[in-house]
Amino acid sequence: MNLKNLFRVLLALTFIALLSSCQDDDYAPLSTNETTSEEFSERKRTCLSHDHTQHLMQDPAYRAKKQKMMEAFEKINLERRNFKAQCASPVLVPVAVHYQGVNNPDAACLRQLAINQINILNDDYAGTNSDINKWTGQAASAFPGVSNGEACLKFVIADQNHPSGYGLNNGDLAVTVNRTQGDQDNKWAGYVNIYVQFNTGLLGYAPLGGLGNGDGVVIDASAFGSGQGCGTIAPQAPFNLGRTLTHEMGHYLLLDHIWGDGCGVDDEVSDTPDQAQDNSGCPGLNTSSCGSTDMHMNYMDYTNDACMYMFSAGQASRMTNYVTASLASLTGNVSNVYSGSGSTGGNNTDGGNTDSGNTGGDESSDDDNTDSSDTDTGDTDTGDTDTGDTDSDETDNDDTNTDEIACFSPSNSTVEIINPSKVRIDWADGSDAIRYQVRYRIEGNGPWTKKGAANSHKNLNNLSADIYQYQIRTRCVDGWQSWSAQQTFNLSVDYSGDDAGSEVGSGSVDIQVTLDDYGSETSWELYDASNSLIASGGPYEDGKAGQIESTLVDLPDGCYEIDLLDAYGDGMCCDYGNGGLEVLDADGQSLVTFDGNFGTYELVQFCVENGQARITKRERDNKKLSRGKKK
Ligand code: ARG
Numbered sequence: 367m368n369l370k371n372l373f374r375v376l377l378a379l380t381f382i383a384l385l386s387s388c389q390d391d392d393y394a395p396l397s398t399n400e401t402t403s404e405e406f407s408e409r410k411r412t413c414l415s416h417d418h419t420q421h422l423m424q425d426p427a428y429r430a431k432k433q434k435m436m437e438a439f440e441k442i443n444l445e446r447r448n449f450k451a452q453c454a455s456p457v458l459v460p461v462a463v464h465y466q467g468v469n470n471p472d473a474a475c476l477r478q479l480a481i482n483q484i485n486i487l488n489d490d491y492a493g494t495n496s497d498i499n500k501w502t503g504q505a506a507s508a509f510p511g512v513s514n515g516e517a518c519l520k521f522v523i524a525d526q527n528h529p530s531g532y533g534l535n536n537g538d539l540a541v542t543v544n545r546t547q548g549d550q551d552n553k554w555a556g557y558v559n560i561y562v563q564f565n566t567g568l569l570g571y572a573p574l575g576g577l578g579n580g581d582g583v584v585i586d587a588s589a590f591g592s593g594q595g596c597g598t599i600a601p602q603a604p605f606n607l608g609r610t611l612t613h614e615m616g617h618y619l620l621l622d623h624i625w626g627d628g629c630g631v632d633d634e635v636s637d638t639p640d641q642a643q644d645n646s647g648c649p650g651l652n653t654s655s656c657g658s659t660d661m662h663m664n665y666m667d668y669t670n671d672a673c674m675y676m677f678s679a680g681q682a683s684r685m686t687n688y689v690t691a692s693l694a695s696l697t698g699n700v701s702n703v704y705s706g707s708g709s710t711g712g713n714n715t716d717g718g719n720t721d722s723g724n725t726g727g728d729e730s731s732d733d734d735n736t737d738s739s740d741t742d743t744g745d746t747d748t749g750d751t752d753t754g755d756t757d758s759d760e761t762d763n764d765d766t767n768t769d770e771i772a773c774f775s776p777s778n779s780t781v782e783i784i785n786p787s788k789v790r791i792d793w794a795d796g797s798d799a800i801r802y803q804v805r806y807r808i809e810g811n812g813p814w815t816k817k818g819a820a821n822s823h824k825n826l827n828n829l830s831a832d833i834y835q836y837q838i839r840t841r842c843v844d845g846w847q848s849w850s851a852q853q854t855f856n857l858s859v860d861y862s863g864d865d866a867g868s869e870v871g872s873g874s875v876d877i878q879v880t881l882d883d884y885g886s887e888t889s890w891e892l893y894d895a896s897n898s899l900i901a902s903g904g905p906y907e908d909g910k911a912g913q914i915e916s917t918l919v920d921l922p923d924g925c926y927e928i929d930l931l932d933a934y935g936d937g938m939c940c941d942y943g944n945g946g947l948e949v950l951d952a953d954g955q956s957l958v959t960f961d962g963n964f965g966t967y968e969l970v971q972f973c974v975e976n977g978q979a980r981i982t983k984r985e986r987d988n989k990k991l992s993r994g995k996k997k
């Protein structure tokens with residue numbers, strides 16, 4: 367068995383172990399076509415979601431908040447379970463769209479694309495999508511007693527009183543470009559944020575039941591809006607009709623997938639049929655499982671955009687109820703951030719909720735969102751805000767928007783000597799920091815070496831001198847702050863008498879695992895050239911982020927493979943600590959480094975010759991979802 371196959375078996379065993387730890391014993395068997403490689407990875411639901419929730423629930427603040435929101439929701443949902451939306455005045459939900467990592471952004475086009483996407487969203491939620499007739503005219507007859515839903519909600523792009531620091535003026539649409547990072551921005555609390563990112567490895571993801579606290583949904587740049595898009599942000603068939611947002615917004619508003627968790631496990635919506643698992647592509651109407659017809663045309667399945675076209679009435683009222691009961695943070699903010707709110711809220715909707723005043727006025731073709739040749743984004747941007755002054759990120763050095771931002775370079779830091787050539791620097795976290803840089807040099811006037819850091823610490827490796835100088839700076843939305851005051855550390859002085867270093871015998875290496883807070887998910891295996899396991903470590907303890915676990919291994923010249931595994935699938939960095947693994951030689955020189963940024967595994971094959979490691983192969987899978995999110 368070659369290394370790769372061996373590794374596949376190991377992975378499969380890990381996976382089976384995960385499955386069998388699920389609580390539902392009627393777990394649906396995996397079908398053979400489940401991992402066709404042209405699909406986005408991780409298409410199938412696994413029991414990971416149980417773990418997600420369990421992990422999140424360990425956080426008391428999260429638990430308390432979620433519980434309060436769920437109680438409010440359950441009450442209203444029960445009272446109004448037979449309530450049929452009367453949508454003369456829909457509940458307005460303010461949204462903001464944040465594009466991230468766009469090269470050469472065309473701000474006007476991106477605004478137009480955001481408008482196009484929100485119009486699709488509103489049509490889908492109101493049941494006014496142009497392809498709803500596929501349901502009413504045909505599919506509905508396979509689901510007696512089920513009506514399609516008309517959620518009494520209308521999503522509006524905010525247009526006033528924007529948070530400062532994003533280059534937005536009153537009257538501009540809340541569309542930012544290259545101003546945010548990740549899937550949470552606390553300054554945008556009170557909005558459903560739509561974060562458009564590149565290379566998510568999925569079409570999108572969202573929390574199950576959003577909080578309105580700066581959270582939101584993530585949509586891949588290949589699945590945002592319809593039409594030809596804007597340069598690199600271009601919708602790709604068959605996910606080019608804007609329905610990824612429809613789906614993810616469903617999660618944000620507490621809808622589970624249509625298949626729940628397999629036969630007999632409900633999605634908690636009474637009018638959706640029991641379903642074994644997700645469907646993809648464009649299945650025939652007669653597809654069935656668990657003894658009933660699959661509702662694969664539902665937005666909460668995994669079918670192609672053109673083949674999903676309805677929510678059920680039960681889903682629609684569940685979402686509306688969640689907004690009313692639990693998302694006052696959004697509904698209470700709309701009159702502040704949306705000029706079209708009026709005193710009653712929603713009186714600007716021209717009787718329907720398909721075309722929002724501020725967002726759609728210049729775009730009349732928004733209802734044909736199932737037509738992939740729709741090209742409304744490039745040529746009709748007669749909107750009111752395309753003056754080009756708002757979004758280009760090269761204007762982000764300190765303008766007038768620095769008020770309210772707590773952003774400063776750290777004044778305090780500590781240095782921990784890990785071994786004679788490696789230190790770890792920790793500093794206090796500036797609250798609005800997006801990221802940091804550390805620069806260091808051998809004491810004197812030589813050139814600096816700069817390193818980026820996502821969190822408030824950094825390891826510096828391969829240090830060869832005794833005394834180093836270093837500085838740290840912080841980046842916030844307004845740009846880099848000035849460097850902190852110079853500090854120094856002295857490896858020779860600080861190291862002597864310190865027993866932290868692991869003296870390894872000659873011919874040996876030290877395998878150092880830096881834990882994150884979920885050490886119980888971490889393990890590693892070291893194989894020699896004939897595929898024999900020669901060392902392994904883990905799983906470790908939880909709650910020990912930053913702790914280093916050291917294992918000394920004899921490693922004569924030859925070729926090896928080391929596999930770093932994460933049983934949960936979210937790697938070891940960087941949401942719960944900056945975990946990783948390093949192989950150090952007897953002098954503390956780093957031979958192989960894993961930065962912890964992977965999903966379930968990362969492997970490195972390398973050969974040791976003359977005390978040096980030559981890496982011959984590195985392979986890792988995509989970083990997976992963070993905890994509590996649904997794709
Ligand atoms: N989170 C899901 C995924 O990434 C989104 C599915 C959206 N489906 C669609 N037809 N747009 O797979």
Ligand code: CA
Pocket residue numbers: 884887932933934935936937938
């Ligand atoms: Ca993990």
Ligand code: ZN
Pocket residue numbers: 613617623996997
């Ligand atoms: Zn989903």
